[in-house]
Amino acid sequence: MLHEALRFYPGGDRAIEVELGDGMDFTINFIVHRLVAAVREARIAGLVDLIPELASFQVNYDPDRISYEDLCHEIEALYAEMGRGVTGTLASRLITIPVLYFDEKTEACVEDYRKDYPEKTPDPELICELNGLPDRAALRRRHASTEYWVAALGFWPGLCSLLALNPTARIIAPKYNPPRTHTPKGAVGLGGALTCIYPDATPGGYQLIGHTPAPTYDGAQRLPDFRDSLALFRAGDRVRFKPVERDEYSEIEARVAEGTFRHDIVDYQVFSVDRYLDWAKAQEEASK
Amino acid sequence: MSRTITTVKPGLQTCVQELPGREGFLEQGFPLSGPFDAWSFRQANILVGNDRDTAALECQFMGPTLTFDADMLIAVTGADMSPALDGAPIPMYATVAVSAGQTLTMGFAKTGARAYLAVSGGIATEPVLGSRAVFHQAGVGGHALIAGQTLPVGVSETSALYVLPESARPVIGTDRVWEVEALCGPNDDWLDEATIEMFFSTDWQIQTKSSRTGIRLTGPDFGFSDKALNKSPDHGQDPSNIIDHGYPMGAVNLAGQTPIILVNDAPSTGGFINPFTIASAAFWKLAQAKPNETLRFRRVDRDGAAALRAEIDAKTKPEILENA
Numbered sequence: 001m002l003h004e005a006l007r008f009y010p011g012g013d014r015a016i017e018v019e020l021g022d023g024m025d026f027t028i029n030f031i032v033h034r035l036v037a038a039v040r041e042a043r044i045a046g047l048v049d050l051i052p053e054l055a056s057f058q059v060n061y062d063p064d065r066i067s068y069e070d071l072c073h074e075i076e077a078l079y080a081e082m083g084r085g086v087t088g089t090l091a092s093r094l095i096t097i098p099v100l101y102f103d104e105k106t107e108a109c110v111e112d113y114r115k116d117y118p119e120k121t122p123d124p125e126l127i128c129e130l131n132g133l134p135d136r137a138a139l140r141r142r143h144a145s146t147e148y149w150v151a152a153l154g155f156w157p158g159l160c161s162l163l164a165l166n167p168t169a170r171i172i173a174p175k176y177n178p179p180r181t182h183t184p185k186g187a188v189g190l191g192g193a194l195t196c197i198y199p200d201a202t203p204g205g206y207q208l209i210g211h212t213p214a215p216t217y218d219g220a221q222r223l224p225d226f227r228d229s230l231a232l233f234r235a236g237d238r239v240r241f242k243p244v245e246r247d248e249y250s251e252i253e254a255r256v257a258e259g260t261f262r263h264d265i266v267d268y269q270v271f272s273v274d275r276y277l278d279w280a281k282a283q284e285e286a287s288k
Numbered sequence: 289m290s291r292t293i294t295t296v297k298p299g300l301q302t303c304v305q306e307l308p309g310r311e312g313f314l315e316q317g318f319p320l321s322g323p324f325d326a327w328s329f330r331q332a333n334i335l336v337g338n339d340r341d342t343a344a345l346e347c348q349f350m351g352p353t354l355t356f357d358a359d360m361l362i363a364v365t366g367a368d369m370s371p372a373l374d375g376a377p378i379p380m381y382a383t384v385a386v387s388a389g390q391t392l393t394m395g396f397a398k399t400g401a402r403a404y405l406a407v408s409g410g411i412a413t414e415p416v417l418g419s420r421a422v423f424h425q426a427g428v429g430g431h432a433l434i435a436g437q438t439l440p441v442g443v444s445e446t447s448a449l450y451v452l453p454e455s456a457r458p459v460i461g462t463d464r465v466w467e468v469e470a471l472c473g474p475n476d477d478w479l480d481e482a483t484i485e486m487f488f489s490t491d492w493q494i495q496t497k498s499s500r501t502g503i504r505l506t507g508p509d510f511g512f513s514d515k516a517l518n519k520s521p522d523h524g525q526d527p528s529n530i531i532d533h534g535y536p537m538g539a540v541n542l543a544g545q546t547p548i549i550l551v552n553d554a555p556s557t558g559g560f561i562n563p564f565t566i567a568s569a570a571f572w573k574l575a576q577a578k579p580n581e582t583l584r585f586r587r588v589d590r591d592g593a594a595a596l597r598a599e600i601d602a603k604t605k606p607e608i609l610e611n612a
Contacts, residue, residue, distance in 0.1 A: 009473050009474030009475065010471065010473045010474060010565075010590070011473060011474045011534075011536030011539060011562065011565050012471050012473075012536050012537070012538050012539070012565030012566065012567065012568060012593070013471065013565075013567055013568050013569075013590050013593035013594065013597070014536070014537070014568050015474075015534070015536035015537070015565070016474075017474040017533060017534060017536070019533075022519075022520055022522075022531070023520060023522050023531070024522045024531055048308075048311055049311055049312060049314050049315075050314075050315060051314045051315045051534040051556055051557060052315060053531075053532050053533045053534055053557055054531050054532050054533070055531050055533075056531075056533045056534070057534065058314075058533070058534025058535075058536065058557075060314070060536075060537075063590070063593075063594060063597070064594075064597070064601075068590060152532065152557065153315060153316050153317050154314070154315070154316075154317045154532070154534070154555065154556045154557030154558070155317060155532075155555040155556065155557050155558050156317050156426070156555060157316060157317045157318050157423075157426050157428065158316065158317055159317050161532060172521075174524070174525055175524055175525075175526075175529070175559065177525075177526060177544065178544065179543075191559075192522060192523075192524055192531075192532075192559070193522060194532075199317075200426060205559075219426060219427050219428060229316075230316075230417070230428075231316050231317065235315070
């Protein structure tokens with residue numbers, strides 16, 4: 001739910017957390033991105049960096065050029081001017097990510113954790129249990145049945161937070177407690193209402209359900225899709241997961257190794273927010 | 289002759305750093321990076337006639353052994369790693385002229401944890417995403433030095449030799465206790481009031497698992513407010529979970545019951561609360577505090593933090609230098 005007014009929380013003497021609402025949903029996140037774009041365009045002197053997140057954004061500023069109070073007022077004024085309307089269209093790329101669900105790399109990672117925490121239910125079974133899904137095949141079908149919205153990037157270079165655009169395909173998952181010390185690069189994880197793809201081998205806390213051989217981060221900019229950017233995703237992109245079998249997975253792996261792999265990126269679509277919200281509502285009603 | 293430095297021994301983790309760090313890419317998940325102790329870093333630069341934000345080397349816990357391939361000016365500041373040129377000790381916080389072929393050795397830190405080595409002209413590695421600052425863990429802007437690696441050095445006309453007055457240098461104490469200024473927020477309202485008092489009255493021990501990513505602390509358990517205990521399920525199950533949000537630099541991040549101070553190479557976002565944030569002018573203390581030392585937090589407000597910033601800013605300007 002959106003708050004009545006913006007809430008400002010100081011993060012030390014150089015950052016502000018601006019909270020717009022309470023909840024992980026498309027509407028709040030969309031307004032976050034619109035406000036961040038408006039703040040960016042306003043070119044406020046002393047503003048250094050912006051980090052849009054699910055329901056809030058962080059502003060880093062130079063306190064010797066603008067005060068906390070003045071910056072809060074400027075952002076409030078921009079929000080008032082912008083209004084709360086969730087409407088309009090935006091260019092949005094659709095990126096298809098091949099996934100081998102329940103692959104051996106993430107299975108081994110889960111088993112490795114379970115050596116120390118044997119009471120932990122294996123990740124796919126835990127998610128099936130919590131979401132009323134009968135088995136792994138049903139989990140794979142549900143997970144691959146919707147487009148996802150790139151709501152935010154962060155925590156690690158190129159790590160994405162993906163929200164299911166079809167509300168009936170939403171899957172919830174608890175996070176690891178304590179977190180894992182290691183996650184394989186390319187693992188696909190679920191945490192809260194989000195999906196992520198681990199861009200690199202890092203610690204992590206999301207439940208693992210599969211693996212993609214297609215890189216989402218290329219620090220060396222070796223692959224053609226990374227010529228302009230080290231990270232594949234941008235906020236506002238859409239992602240679809242395509243289940244693949246072993247042969248296709250291995251073929252993609254080989255093309256990545258030889259440096260010829262190209263991502264499946266559709267770059268000619270426009271995303272209509274109004275039509276999306278109507279459609280999402282209809283989906284929800286039909287499922288009742 | 290090439291204007292370079294050759295790495296003979298790399299030290300424990302020696303990285304090129306630059307100010308202000310990798311600004312503008314936090315929203316893609318890249319940390320800011322940059323020097324952990326910006327005070328010492330800037331002083332090293334002004335001593336060799338550079339702009340104070342120029343790329344220089346940050347040496348962690350044990351410094352490197354380096355050979356200079358051309359004549360240049362150098363300065364070492366921060367932690368005392370017993371710097372010596374061709375075996376003869378050199379003063380810290382002073383410009384030292386080195387000749388081509390001379391070798392600088394640095395050892396284990398006797399006081400503090402991070403030393404800075406600036407060279408006239410600055411380290412001239414290729415910027416990545418607008419900065420030369422190294423994020424070692426992901427290899428952004430390069431990695432820590434390895435043996436045999438050469439570093440390009442920029443051109444410089446300067447030849448003046450300076451010393452930094454004792455009164456302007458950061459004081460790295462020997463009592464292993466640090467008083468660190470901190471502000472409440474952004475998420476102090478997720479804790480109960482007794483816990484906020486507890487935070488500012490506790491002796492926190494620095495864990496050995498501490499690095500440029502985070503300083504992990506050992507101390508009492510945290511108690512939570514209603515906001516943390518009765519929240520929408522989107523935030524997560526643990527009282528310390530919150531809907532993913534931005535992580536300010538210097539935030540005291542609470543994951544379960546372990547406070548971790550997020551520093552230069554820390555994650556940009558995540559799903560845990562940040563009840564307190566260290567004043568930016570006190571970050572240098574976190575850089576110089578070693579594992580098993582003690583942190584005590586002193587509460588300041590934004591005005592207090594501004595006064596501390598102004599004090600350090602004045603001490604990192606060329607006007608304070610004295611002629612050698």
